[in-house]
Each structure stands twice: as structure tokens, then as C-alpha cells.
Amino acid sequence: MKAIVIEQTGGSETLQYQERDKPSLQPGQVLVKVAAAPVNFIDTIIRQGNMPPGMMPALPHVSGVEGSGIIADANGSEFKDGDKVTYLGPIGAAMYADYTVVEADKLIHLDDDANLLEAGAMPVTYFTAYHMLHNVARAEQGKFALIYASTGGVGTALIQLAKAAAIKVIALDRKDEKVEQALKLGADYAFNSTKDWTEQVKQVTNGKGVNYIFNPVADDTIKQDIEVLATLGHIVIFGFLAGAGDTNTQAQVLNHFGKSPTITYSEIYATYFSNFDLVKESLASVYELLAQGKGHQYFIEFLRVPYNIIGDIFIPS
Structure with missing residues (x-):
């Protein structure tokens, strides 16, 4: 599979489009085929090497802490292959890739008609x-x-x-x-x-x-x-x-x-690691508002960027 990999910190030129092995699954995990993965401020400061002391991930690192996708391997979980899901993860969630592995209990199920681009941009x-x-x-x-x-x-x-x-x-x-x-x-x-x-x-x-x-x-x-x-x-x-x-x-x-x-x-x-049920409840309320038309009409514009040119045009230095 392809992924955006940071091997050293610096400007956007450090983002490398590389071939990587598809991640293997452990019990309790599912494989997600990534549909959308936004750029957050934390992704930029990791790439720049400006994270607070003790929080910088080890390199090489695949960025992306949120996104949406489709279950590629449910691995015996409550989900089934083909389900649409969204995900708010910690540092190391590795969403800037074709596939990522996620703990099943950290996924949020989406309706079949959900817009994966909008849903992935929101967590x-x-x-x-x-x-x-x-x-x-x-x-x-x-x-x-x-x-x-x-x-x-x-x-x-x-x-x-x-x-x-x-x-x-x-x-x-x-x-x-x-x-x-x-x-x-x-x-x-x-x-x-x-x-x-x-x-x-x-x-x-x-x-x-x-x-x-x-x-x-x-x-x-x-x-x-x-x-x-x-x-x-x-x-x-x-x-x-x-x-x-x-x-x-x-x-x-x-x-x-x-x-x-x-x-x-x-x-x-702090809430993510201590009370994830509250995260799920809150995001469920957000997606309900989206379904009611109380969110998406305000989106200004989505910029769709292929992974292989993200380092050139999407993330500022």
C-alpha cells in the first residue's frame, strides 16, 4: 500500500510518498481502507518537529489522527466488511495511508448514505x-x-x-x-x-x-x-x-x-483516554446535526488532494 511517511522533521518536502506493507491485525482490531484523512495542526507541528517535550512520535512516522473509511477486514468484531466508519485517533493513528489498523471499540459507525469526505473531516x-x-x-x-x-x-x-x-x-x-x-x-x-x-x-x-x-x-x-x-x-x-x-x-x-x-x-x-464513551456520544450528536442539514451547508470548500502530491501543495512549511 501507499502512505505518507515522515523520516525527518522539516518543511513539506520531508513528506515522502512510499510503498509500505499493509498492516497486520491483532485481536480486537479491524482493517480500514481510508477514504478521507484531513490535515490538522498537530500533523503540521509533528512534521516540523515542534511538538511539546515528550510528545514527539518516533520517526519514521505516518501522520493523520482522524478520518473516515470502509471496513476492509472486520476481524470478528461487531462491524462487517463494507461498513462505513469514522475515527478520531491518537498520535500514531496513521491515517495518511491506503489502509490503517484501528481498535474496533474506537470506531464510530456511519450510515450507509454518509458522505465519507464530510464525515472524515469532522472528528x-x-x-x-x-x-x-x-x-x-x-x-x-x-x-x-x-x-x-x-x-x-x-x-x-x-x-x-x-x-x-x-x-x-x-x-x-x-x-x-x-x-x-x-x-x-x-x-x-x-x-x-x-x-x-x-x-x-x-x-x-x-x-x-x-x-x-x-x-x-x-x-x-x-x-x-x-x-x-x-x-x-x-x-x-x-x-x-x-x-x-x-x-x-x-x-x-x-x-x-x-x-x-x-x-x-x-x-x-484527556477525555479520549479517560472517557471514550463521551467522545462517541458527542460525535453521534454531531453527525445527527449533519444529517439534519445543520452543518454541511456551512463548509466553505474541501480541497481534494492525491496522496502522492500532498507534500507539494497541501501542507505549508
């Missing part, structure tokens, strides 16, 4: 978004949610899922064209985060602030988050794109102690 971003919105923040309809990086993968998912739950969305992005795109995705309001967005947020919330904030940036943005957070509001931090920053979070929170704020850090693999 990481949409589980991340659904989990934060409904399991972590327990967001309620009619409340305000502030979403950073609103036109990225998770941001797009958050907008869709929040609107499906009748939550009012305020989107933040760094470029005016992305602000416009966020409005097209369904955000009620959208502001440029390089400008004085805090005053704009206060205006549209009548000075009450937002109930939920979903922040993958970190750094010193916590100062602004606390400022625009409503009483009993909830900040969910799910990344550190700008680093940890110099903010003394405790001091900032104490300045707004009367709001009784909640700050949560959300990392999906």
Missing part, C-alpha cells in the same frame, strides 16, 4: 467544539458565546454548533476578510481582534458581557477575556497559539472576583 474539530460547548461549558440557549479564531477549523465548528443550540455568537478574527467570513458562517456579530473589540462586545451585550469564551490563543488575552466576561461566565482555554504569556491569571481573576468566573483548560485527549 477532531467538531468533537473539540461540541465537547467544550456542551460538556465543559454546558452552554445554554439565548446566552452569548465569544469565539476566537472563528474561521479556523474549531472556530467554524463552534459557530455552527452554537447556532444550532440557539446561542448568540460573537466571532473574533485578525483580518477584516475573516470577520466577514465569520458572519457568513452564521455569527451574529464579528469583530477584528486587532482593534478595540472589547468595547464592541460590551455594546452588543448591553454592558453585561459574554457568558462563554472559547480561547485557543492564551498569552495575555486572558486580561481582555476577564474584562468582557459576564457574571458567572465561563472561559474555556483550549490552546496556546501565542504562548503562555506574562499574565498573572490569579491576579486578573481577583480583580473581577465578584463575577465568580470559571476558567477551564480543555484538551481533547
Whole structure:
């Protein structure tokens, strides 16, 4: 079979299109013929060698932590050959290949008429978004949610899922064209985060602030988050794109102690390894929304790229 293999870290030129042996099965595993495997941020930082200490996989490495496909060998499991499935896996899931081996209890069964391209693009971003919105923040309809990086993968998912739950969305992005795109995705309001967005947020919330904030940036943005957070509001931090920053979070929170704020850090693999049933339940809800037409109409565009040229055009250096 063919696979995309990383033998050394660096730019996209390190992605090698190679012939590999089809993986063999162990008890409890099934063989999946891969139909779609998206590119995630984690795939890029692995290829660059920028993973946090202790998390970098051994090389050579086949990337791809999610995707969809068709069961090629059910191996005595509850599945049958030909079933459509999707998969959210750990580092090492090896989805950038013609075939991959998956633990049967980690697969999610899809309907026969499921679109494998859409289904395969959703597990990481949409589980991340659904989990934060409904399991972590327990967001309620009619409340305000502030979403950073609103036109990225998770941001797009958050907008869709929040609107499906009748939550009012305020989107933040760094470029005016992305602000416009966020409005097209369904955000009620959208502001440029390089400008004085805090005053704009206060205006549209009548000075009450937002109930939920979903922040993958970190750094010193916590100062602004606390400022625009409503009483009993909830900040969910799910990344550190700008680093940890110099903010003394405790001091900032104490300045707004009367709001009784909640700050949560959300990392999906903590849930993946400790409560996979919750992952399955959450993704089942996501796919039900997709079946109802509450997700796919917002997809901007899929870029279909053959494996053998992925290193040339799909993953930026």
C-alpha cells in the first residue's frame, strides 16, 4: 500500500510518498481502507518537529489522527466488511495511508448514505467544539458565546454548533476578510481582534458581557477575556497559539472576583483516554446535526488532494 511517511522533521518536502506493507491485525482490531484523512495542526507541528517535550512520535512516522473509511477486514468484531466508519485517533493513528489498523471499540459507525469526505473531516474539530460547548461549558440557549479564531477549523465548528443550540455568537478574527467570513458562517456579530473589540462586545451585550469564551490563543488575552466576561461566565482555554504569556491569571481573576468566573483548560485527549464513551456520544450528536442539514451547508470548500502530491501543495512549511 501507499502512505505518507515522515523520516525527518522539516518543511513539506520531508513528506515522502512510499510503498509500505499493509498492516497486520491483532485481536480486537479491524482493517480500514481510508477514504478521507484531513490535515490538522498537530500533523503540521509533528512534521516540523515542534511538538511539546515528550510528545514527539518516533520517526519514521505516518501522520493523520482522524478520518473516515470502509471496513476492509472486520476481524470478528461487531462491524462487517463494507461498513462505513469514522475515527478520531491518537498520535500514531496513521491515517495518511491506503489502509490503517484501528481498535474496533474506537470506531464510530456511519450510515450507509454518509458522505465519507464530510464525515472524515469532522472528528477532531467538531468533537473539540461540541465537547467544550456542551460538556465543559454546558452552554445554554439565548446566552452569548465569544469565539476566537472563528474561521479556523474549531472556530467554524463552534459557530455552527452554537447556532444550532440557539446561542448568540460573537466571532473574533485578525483580518477584516475573516470577520466577514465569520458572519457568513452564521455569527451574529464579528469583530477584528486587532482593534478595540472589547468595547464592541460590551455594546452588543448591553454592558453585561459574554457568558462563554472559547480561547485557543492564551498569552495575555486572558486580561481582555476577564474584562468582557459576564457574571458567572465561563472561559474555556483550549490552546496556546501565542504562548503562555506574562499574565498573572490569579491576579486578573481577583480583580473581577465578584463575577465568580470559571476558567477551564480543555484538551481533547484527556477525555479520549479517560472517557471514550463521551467522545462517541458527542460525535453521534454531531453527525445527527449533519444529517439534519445543520452543518454541511456551512463548509466553505474541501480541497481534494492525491496522496502522492500532498507534500507539494497541501501542507505549508
